[in-house]
Amino acid sequence: MVPDYNPLIIEPKWQKKWDEDKLYKVTEDPSKPEWYALTMFPYTSGDLHIGHWYAMAPSDVHARFKRMQGFNVLHPMGFDAFGLPAENAAIKHGIHPHSWTMKNVENMRxxxxxxxxxxxxxxxxxxxxxxxxKWTQWxxxxxxEAxxxxxxxxxxNWCPKCNVVLANEQVVDGGCWRCETPVIRRALNQWFFxxxxxxxxxxxHDGLDWPERIKTMQKNWVGRSxxxxxxxxVDCDKETEGTIKVFTTRPDTVYGITYVVLAPEHPLVEKITTPDQADQVAAYVEAxxxxxxxxxxxxxxxxxxxxTGAYVLNHVNGERVPVWIGDYVLLSYGTGMVMGVPAHxxxxxxxxxxYGLPIKTVIAPPDWRGEELTEAYVDEGVMVNSASFNGMSSSEG
Known part of the structure; x- marks a missing residue:
């Protein structure tokens, strides 16, 4: 008769044996093809939970499957031990971050x-x-060098009390997630790739056997335009000179620009804002x-x-275009300024x-007779109100 299975006895026994024998130690073996199976390292926040097993159990099954297929499988494990949460936890518990982190590593191991x-x-x-x-530094x-x-x-995102930069996820209802101090936007030197x-x-993506959903995610992540x-x-009463660049995927609509919008944190905002608009602009920037x-x-x-009270010149038609600021424009994206083409x-x-701004049609919808649009027309069409480009297809203009 088969004795009852008691995991509290059997599992520790064999796990100890596997550990002593280094059953899963990986060494180089030129006779076998190599397979690298990496699972995201857990963060050293304290204890593992069921969500970790959702990631680690299937990946372990797959690593074992490749091993059974004859691959020399390297399936490493480690601990993601950097970051603000470790510091916050250490402050909360009154111990050094290193002590807190290594204690959690021991438990999670x-x-x-x-x-x-x-x-x-x-x-x-x-x-x-x-x-x-040292290798991430390398x-x-x-x-x-490249x-x-x-x-x-x-x-x-800057917390003036903690004197620290916050991720978007660490800003809760406009305040610091730790001390609830109102967070402000502040320009700081940072590293970029x-x-x-x-x-x-x-x-x-040609030749890549990826699901279409993944290809779409890749395309959106890259964000190539x-x-x-x-x-x-710049054309305003103040003694401000210079040019502002706008990136657009629709240069065929440039004759329909009736306003432009700067990011509120754009350095030009303070320079071009007129005195009668200064209070409104300052309040909006602060918000x-x-x-x-x-x-x-x-x-x-x-x-x-x-x-802002200021204007820029649209050189294609010589029109003065009002300059607004809007929080949906980011200084970190593109040029920090977008053009407004409401008709399209x-x-x-x-x-x-x-805001009662003009709406100028420059690409005619089918059967258009010059009437005011009731909604934006965003498809291709015949260019109108576009000087020498009139009558051309928007795909060519």
């Missing part, structure tokens, strides 16, 4: 070993240790400081803005209707 996964524990890494992060230096890493000023150099390569940059001369980028870009939020963009149309 024990929990992970209890599932009997085929991890090679001799290859364990802990990201806050110099033995690991990678960064290589990127810097001209792929650079510094530039960009707006961030020139990932746009690889946009074309990353968009080449083709278009043109258009320059506008924007308390909003995260996620809140500002929400498609559920109605566009709003404030007129749904959200521009709503903005123009809200």
């Amino acid at each position: 024990r929990q992970l070993k209890s599932i009997g996964a085929i991890y090679d524990w001799d290859r364990e890494v802990i990201t806050c240790q110099p033995e690991y992060y 990678f960064f230096l290589k990127l810097y 001209g792929l890493a650079y510094r530039a000023k960009a707006p961030v 020139r990932i746009t150099r690889y946009a074309d390569e990353l968009m080449q 083709e278009g043109a940059e258009i320059c506008f001369d 924007t400081r308390k909003r995260t980028e996620i809140e500002r870009l929400s498609t559920e939020k109605e566009k709003d803005g404030v007129f 963009d749904y959200r521009d149309f709503a903005f123009a209707k809200k």
Whole structure:
């Protein structure tokens, strides 16, 4: 008769044996094809939970499957041990962040070993240790040497009490998630990677056996756009000179521009705002400081803005175009300024209707007879009110 299975006795016995024999230790073996199975390292926040097993159990099954197929499988494990949460937890519990982190690593290692996964524990890494992060520093230096890493000023979420930059997820109802102090937007020097150099390569999906959903996600993540940059001369009562660039994917609609919108944090805002609009602009800029980028870009939020009192010149037709500021425009995206073509963009149309701005049709819908549009027309058509381009197809103009 088969004795009852008692996991409290049998599992610790064999896990101890596997550990002593280093059953899952991986060494180089040229006779076998190699397979690298990496699962995202857990963050050292305390205890593992059921969500970790959803990730780790299936990945372990797959690693075992590849091993049974004859692959020399490297299935490492480590701990993501950097970040503000570790510091916050240490402050809360009154202990040093290193002590808190390593205590959690020890506990999580024990929990992970209890599932009997085929991890090679001799290859364990802990990201806050110099033995690991010296290689991330090495990678960064290589990127810097190749001209792929650079510094530039960009707006961030700043908590004036904690004196720390916050991620968008750490801003709750406009306040710091830890101390509830109102968060402000502040320009600080930061490091960036020139990932746009690889946009074309990353968009080449031919031959990739990926689901269409994943290809779409990749396309949206890369965010590659083709278009043109258009320059506008500043034209206002103040002694301000210079040009502002706008990137657009619809240069065929440039004759229909009836306003432009600057990001509230754009350095030109203060220079061009007229005295009679100064109070309104300052109040709007201050309110924007308390909003995260996620809140500002929400498609559920109605566009709003404030007129600066200034104008720019549209060189294609010589018209003076009013300059507004709006929180849906980000300084960190594109040029920090967008052009408003309400006749041919749904959200521009709503903005123009809200603030009584002109709506000028420059691409005629089918059977159009010059009547005022009741909604934006965003498809291709025949160009009108566009000087020498009149009568041309918008796809050619």
